[in-house]
Amino acid sequence: MAGQLPVSRVLFYGEEASNEYLLATEVDGVNAAVPSHLSNLPSVLGSLGAGLKRIHRVPIDNCPFDQRLDRKLAEARRRVDQNLVDEDHFDAERIGKTAVELFGLLLSQKPHQEELVFAHGDFCLPNVLIANDEVSGFIDWGRAGIADKYQDLALAIRSITSKFGKEFVPFFLTGYGLAEVDEERVFYYQLLDEFF
Template sequence: MHDAATSMPPQAPSTWADYLAGYRWRGQGEGCSAATVHRLEAARRPTLFVKQEVLSVHAELPAEIARLRWLHGAGIDCPQVLNETQSDGRQWLLMSAVPGDTLSALAQRGELEPERLVRLVAAALRRLHDLDPAACPFDHRLERRLDTVRQRVEAGLVDEADFDDDHRGRSATELYRLLLDRRPAVEDLVVAHGDACLPNLLAEGRRFSGFIDCGRLGVADRHQDLALAARDIEAELGAAWAEAFLVEYGGDIDGERLAYFRLLDEFF
C-alpha cells in the first residue's frame, strides 16, 4: 500500500528544495530493506525516486549508490543516480525512475502472460551474468556473504518470523550453522544482482526495462539469482513455470545450490 502524496518532507536535504519544488512525494510502503522509498511526481517533469536510510554500520544504501553507478556504466538498465547526500543522520539518494512496472505487479494483474514473463527474466539475468566478473569491484562471494550473515545474526538483525515455511520455527543461529555445513565447494561466479526477485525487475510494453534495488549486486554464484527468481516465479505462477524459467535460462543448474541460496536469503 502506498501513502498519500505530500510535499517535500522537512527532513529532506535542503539543497534539493529548488530542484524538487513542485514535486509530490508518495511513500512506497515497506520492503525488506531498512530504507524508506518515495516516488516523486510533477506535471510535465520526469518521475523520480528518493531513498533514505539511517546512517549505521549495517546501512545498505551507500553500497547501492556505488553499485548503481557501476551498473549504469556497464550498460545495464537501472536507475541513474542523480544526487546523493547525507543529512539529518541519514543517507539520501535521488534517482531516476525505471519505466514500466514490476514483473510481480504485471503478473498479478494478468498483464504479462507466464511464457513472456519467464523469457524476460531469463534473458535479463543472462545479460547481467554475461558481464565480466573480473571487471566488477563488488565481492559477494560466499566467504564475504557468510561473514555478513554472522554479523547480522550477532546483531539481532535477522527476522526469524519472516522465515519461509521450510525454516519456520528454527532460530537464526541454527540456520547459520546449516549454511556453514552445506556451503558449496565451488562457486560459479558471475556478476549477480543479489536480490533477483520479481519486484526488482521491471518491464514496459512487454520488454524488460531495468533492474532496481541493486544494493546486493556483486560477484557471486549465478545460483544466487536463479534461486530467488525461480522461487518468486513458482509463487506467482506455479512450479511448472519455475522449471520452464530454469530451462529457458539454460546451462547446468544445481538443485542443491538453488536450495542453498534460498536458505542464504533468509538472513537478509
C-alpha cells in the same frame, strides 16, 4: 552498470550530517509480480531469464562489490550473533527453526565452488520491471556484486514459485539458457537468504 543494463541514472547524491540522499531517474515498466502478466506469463518469464543472463554477463574484473560466499557467511554470522535475523519471516519450510540451527546448516552444506558472475543479489519478481512483455529495467541493487550465479537463480526460482507456481519456472530457466538446475545450490542460496 550505466550503459550496460537498463537501470536508473543517478542525478544527484549528497550527504548531510547522518543522512544520505540519492535522486535517480524513473525506470519504465511495472514490476514482474503484477497479475497483469498472467496473460503472457511464459513470454514474460523467458524475458526475465534472458534479463538475468544479461546481468551475469557484465564483466567483474573491476567490480568493487564483493558478495562471495565467505563474505556473506561472515555477515550472516554477525547477524546471528547480534540477533538481527527475523525468525518470524523464514520461508514456510523453515518456520520453527532458529537462526543458530540454520546457520549450522549453512556451514555444513557450503558448496565447494562458486560460479562467479556479476549478480543482482536480490533477483526477485518485484525488482524487475516489464514493459510490452520485455524486461525494461532492474531496480534495488543494494546487494549487487561478485557472487555465485545461484545467488540470483535461487531467489528468482523462489519468487516465481511463490507468485505463479513451480510449473512456470522452466520458462525462466529456458530464457536464461539453463537446461539443468543444481537443486542443492538452489536450496543453499534460498537458505542463505533467510539471514538477510
